[in-house]
Amino acid sequence: ANRIFSGIQPTGNLHLGNYLGAIRNWVTLQDDFESIYCVVDLHAVTVPQDPAQLRNSTREVTASLIASGISPERSILFNQSRVPQHAQLAWIFNCVARLGWLNRMTQFKEKAGKNREQASVGLYSYPILMAADILTYKATHVPVGEDQKQHLELTRDIAQAFNSHYEVDCFPLPEPQIFGSATRVMSLRDGSSKMSKSDMSELSRINLTDDNDTIAAKIRKAKTDADALPSEAAGLAGRPEAENLVGIYAAMASMTVDDVLREFGGRGFGDFKPALAALAVDQLAPIGARMRELLENPDELDAILDDGAVRAEAIARPILAEVHEIVGFLGMP
Numbered sequence: 308a309n310r311i312f313s314g315i316q317p318t319g320n321l322h323l324g325n326y327l328g329a330i331r332n333w334v335t336l337q338d339d340f341e342s343i344y345c346v347v348d349l350h351a352v353t354v355p356q357d358p359a360q361l362r363n364s365t366r367e368v369t370a371s372l373i374a375s376g377i378s379p380e381r382s383i384l385f386n387q388s389r390v391p392q393h394a395q396l397a398w399i400f401n402c403v404a405r406l407g408w409l410n411r412m413t414q415f416k417e418k419a420g421k422n423r424e425q426a427s428v429g430l431y432s433y434p435i436l437m438a439a440d441i442l443t444y445k446a447t448h449v450p451v452g453e454d455q456k457q458h459l460e461l462t463r464d465i466a467q468a469f470n471s472h473y474e475v476d477c478f479p480l481p482e483p484q485i486f487g488s489a490t491r492v493m494s495l496r497d498g499s500s501k502m503s504k505s506d507m508s509e510l511s512r513i514n515l516t517d518d519n520d521t522i523a524a525k526i527r528k529a530k531t532d533a534d535a536l537p538s539e540a541a542g543l544a545g546r547p548e549a550e551n552l553v554g555i556y557a558a559m560a561s562m563t564v565d566d567v568l569r570e571f572g573g574r575g576f577g578d579f580k581p582a583l584a585a586l587a588v589d590q591l592a593p594i595g596a597r598m599r600e601l602l603e604n605p606d607e608l609d610a611i612l613d614d615g616a617v618r619a620e621a622i623a624r625p626i627l628a629e630v631h632e633i634v635g636f637l638g639m640p
């Protein structure tokens with residue numbers, strides 16, 4: 308049977324890239340599949356986090372997910388550290404994956420930057436924990452943004468290596484689900500880097516919690532070129548900032564890029580940006596409002612996560628027991 312797993316880090320609040328690239332698809336998929344959605348706090352601490360801020364962000368991300376349409380009844384929604392099987396399976400996968408595989412990961416290179424010797428070991432082995440997140444549920448499908456494609460390939464390599472080393476058919480090879488028209492939303496300040504929670508510049512991203520004026524201001528200040536919009540998609544080649552803004556518009560309006568350009572082709576950003584801002588406010592304001600309501604009851608959010616964790620662990624525990632048996636560990640975890 309198909310089972311969905313995906314995660315999001317409590318490293319800050321959700322932004323438009325998370326929403327269009329991942330969350331919107333999670334909401335759709337939960338109607339048709341058993342879906343497990345995880346606030347991945349173990350991943351968050353691969354870079355330094357303030358404890359109070361981490362607790363806060365975990366609740367905020369949870370509230371944002373529910374406000375975006377994730378149902379904690381239909382789906383399983385929980386925080387990663389609460390279910391110990393993720394870390395347990397990650398250790399075993401640490402011993403399956405090869406250094407050479409990790410050395411190819413581009414996200415580590417980007418996040419570690421120039422000072423690689425000072426990066427945490429956790430940041431380096433992040434993709435192994437991600438493989439464990441997915442496979443501790445034997446998930447078959449993983450809806451993510453384009454930036455996670457390489458990590459999904461590594462997950463498949465680990466599953467395959469485990470199965471073949473132990474001559475078992477234990478883990479499925481999970482399929483990435485990268486779909487929608489905004490699988491890689493770019494920074495509003497730089498069309499060559501992706502919109503990220505961890506980008507230093509607030510102006511680089513639109514958060515789901517931004518108020519209407521902030522959304523409008525960020526779009527007004529978004530980097531663009533001076534030319535008018537082309538009348539078809541091919542004309543966006545070599546214009547990454549224009550391509551990004553038109554792509555965001557298309558995704559939010561559920562239109563194709565060509566349709567958007569049929570409407571705005573020949574017009575400048577002075578016309579296009581206010582239309583984009585109006586559309587963004589229209590879609591995001593209700594989510595932000597609902598999220599703020601949910602955050603008024605942090606105890607309720609904690610209870611939702613706790614309930615999710617109990618249901619998640621009920622799936623993960625027997626799978627870990629099976630893995631321990633295969634590996635040759637005595638006694639049940």
Ligand code: ATP
Binds near residue numbers: 453490491502505
């Ligand atoms: P961080 O900068 O801390 O890594 P992030 O913005 O990359 O944060 P994640 O929690 O790492 O967010 O990713 C959550 C999900 O959002 C993943 O499925 C990821 O692929 C997707 N995602 C992240 N950024 C974008 C983006 N700019 N466009 C589309 N999808 C994205």
Ligand code: MG
């Ligand atoms: Mg990320």
